[in-house]
Amino acid sequence: MTDLTPEKLEAIQNVVDRVGAYQDGAPEGTVETELRKGLDEADVSLEDAHVTALAEAIESADGDVDASSVLG
Template identity: 60%
Template sequence: MSDDALTTDQLDAVQAVVDRVSAYQESAPESTVETALLEGLEQAQVGLDSHQVRLLAEAIEADDGPADAAVVLGG
């Protein structure tokens, strides 16, 4: 495991944030989704880089079913 890999607990926290944002941001612009993700991640005390946040936002906006943080982030 690399130093920047997320722990299981962190990944669970990220998934909870993704699920929450997905539930109420269905038709919001991507920038709003990214902002909501950043706020949720800060509350969960999990740091992701801007690329990772953008990938999660794109997965939420893709409308391909529920976004899976582990799949999106490769964890």
Template identity: 60%
Template sequence: MTDEKIEAIQAVVDRVSSYQDGATEGTVAAELRDGFAEAGVDVPAGDVTKLADAIESEHGAVSAAEVLDG
């Protein structure tokens, strides 16, 4: 994954996690998909699920690079 892509993904993750704390996973995943579409970043469904799970479990800062590499 390129640095530019991971930076774009991280920006969306940061935005969604800042205002979706406590939201259901389905809501978080939908907001992530919308954000990625707006940013023009193609993120596979499995990665969206991983990121949504991380946002739900961390309740704070989530590193997209760590979630997607781990």
């Protein structure tokens, strides 16, 4: 993903870290919903596929996710 500035990537990582910290045991769909809310609050937009990929990574890695690795 070539349009990720360091500032944008940092904002995304902050949201991923925050959501990942409380995702354990969250009901289905909560992680993606909270990611979208956090990204909106940070005024960062991502394609739906990228948000879904981040949510799946958070759920499968128990919250410890490097956003730049997921977003490529």
